Each structure stands twice: as structure tokens, then as C-alpha cells.
Amino acid sequence: MVLLIDSINAIRDFLDTGGQVLLVIGVLIFAMWLLILERFIYFFNGFRSYKQGVKTDWINRAERNSWNAEQIREAIISRACMRLNTNLSLINVMVALCPLLGLLGTVTGMIEVFDVMAITGTGSARSMASGVSKATIPTMAGMVGALSGVFASTYLQRKAKREVELLQDSMVLDH
Numbered sequence: 001m002v003l004l005i006d007s008i009n010a011i012r013d014f015l016d017t018g019g020q021v022l023l024v025i026g027v028l029i030f031a032m033w034l035l036i037l038e039r040f041i042y043f044f045n046g047f048r049s050y051k052q053g054v055k056t057d058w059i060n061r062a063e064r065n066s067w068n069a070e071q072i073r074e075a076i077i078s079r080a081c082m083r084l085n086t087n088l089s090l091i092n093v094m095v096a097l098c099p100l101l102g103l104l105g106t107v108t109g110m111i112e113v114f115d116v117m118a119i120t121g122t123g124s125a126r127s128m129a130s131g132v133s134k135a136t137i138p139t140m141a142g143m144v145g146a147l148s149g150v151f152a153s154t155y156l157q158r159k160a161k162r163e164v165e166l167l168q169d170s171m172v173l174d175h
Contacts, residue, residue: 018137019112021105025098025138029145032094035087036152043159047084051167054080058171065174073171080167084160088153095149102142109135 015022054076063069112134 014137017133018141019105019108019134021101021108021138022141025101025105025141025145028094028097028101029141029149032091032098032145032149033152035091035094036149036156039087039091039156042086043084043156043163047080047163050083051080051163054167055170063174064172070173073173076171077164077168081160081164084163085157088156088160091149091153091156095146095153098142098146098149099139100142102139102146105138105142106135109133109138 015026058064058073058076061069061072064073109132113132
């Protein structure tokens with residue numbers, strides 16, 4: 001219990017040193033990773049059963065060599081592709097927003113530094129330290145969130161493309 005309270009206090013102190021933008025970045029990264037985890041779970045659990053059902057329906061189909069059968073096959077593959085790519089564009093948008101919000105944190109932190117300089121009239125390092133930390137910590141958090149999201153998003157896009165290709169290969173037309 002003490003460890004949990006210490007962890008919460010450490011997170012609260014970190015958020016205080018980074019300013020309000022850091023909280024927005026944290027919420028964005030949390031939402032992005034929820035979507036990424038949902039996609040991972042779907043790829044490794046939900047899509048397998050969907051793919052098996054589609055393949056079974058295709059194999060049980062009476063005729064698989066006409067123009068109509070080819071169009072039905074393309075529609076099935078298109079639906080599977082849409083299912084696999086759900087939320088991937090939203091994840092990519094969130095990845096792109098992370099460094100932009102980090103830059104916003106940099107700007108707001110530097111504004112605080114300039115306010116301190118204007119009020120005190122000097123370049124005292126101690127008085128500017130808070131603003132400098134509010135300028136650098138959101139930038140770092142935005143970059144870390146974007147990097148982790150880029151790797152996950154790239155993997156998910158490759159996995160989706162591969163699954164579509166495997167489905168196309170398994171649904172053979174009889175000529």
C-alpha cells in the first residue's frame with residue numbers, strides 16, 4: 001500500500017513539474033495505447049475466428065469460378081481489410097499529435113521563463129528553472145509517446161496487410 005501511495009505521489013510530482021500540457025499528453029498516450037492493445041487483442045483473438053468462418057463459408061460455397069464468385073470473394077476480402085484496419089488511422093493521428101503537444105508544452109514553458117525574466121528583470125537560473133522544466137519534460141514525454149506509438153502502429157499495419165494477403169491466398173477461385 002505504501003508503494004502505491006509513493007508511486008501516485010511520484011506521478012503527481014512529475015505532472016506538476018511538466019505543467020498542464022503534460023497531463024494532456026499523458027491522457028493522449030493512455031488512449032492511444034488502449035486502442036493499440038484493442039487491436040492486438042483483435043488480431044490475436046477476434047480475427048482468427050472471423051477468418052476461420054469466412055474460409056469455411058468460402059469452401060462450402062457451391063460454385064467458385066464465376067464472375068459473381070470473384071466479386072463476392074473481393075467483397076469478403078474488403079470487409080476483412082476494413083475490420084483489420086479499424087482504428088489504425090486514429091492511432092496514427094494520435095502518434096502525430098504527441099510531438100505536437102510536446103512542442104506546445106515547450107512553448108508554454110518558455111513563456112513562463114520569459115515571464116519570470118520580465119518580472120525579476122534578471123536572468124536568475126533559480127527563478128527560471130521551473131519554466132525550463134515545464135519546457136523540456138512535455139517535449140520528452142511527447143517524443144517517448146510518439147516513438148512507442150510509431151513502433152506499435154507500424155507493426156499493426158504490417159500485420160493487417162499480411163493477414164489480408166493470407167486471406168486472399170486461402171480463398172482460391174476454381175478456374
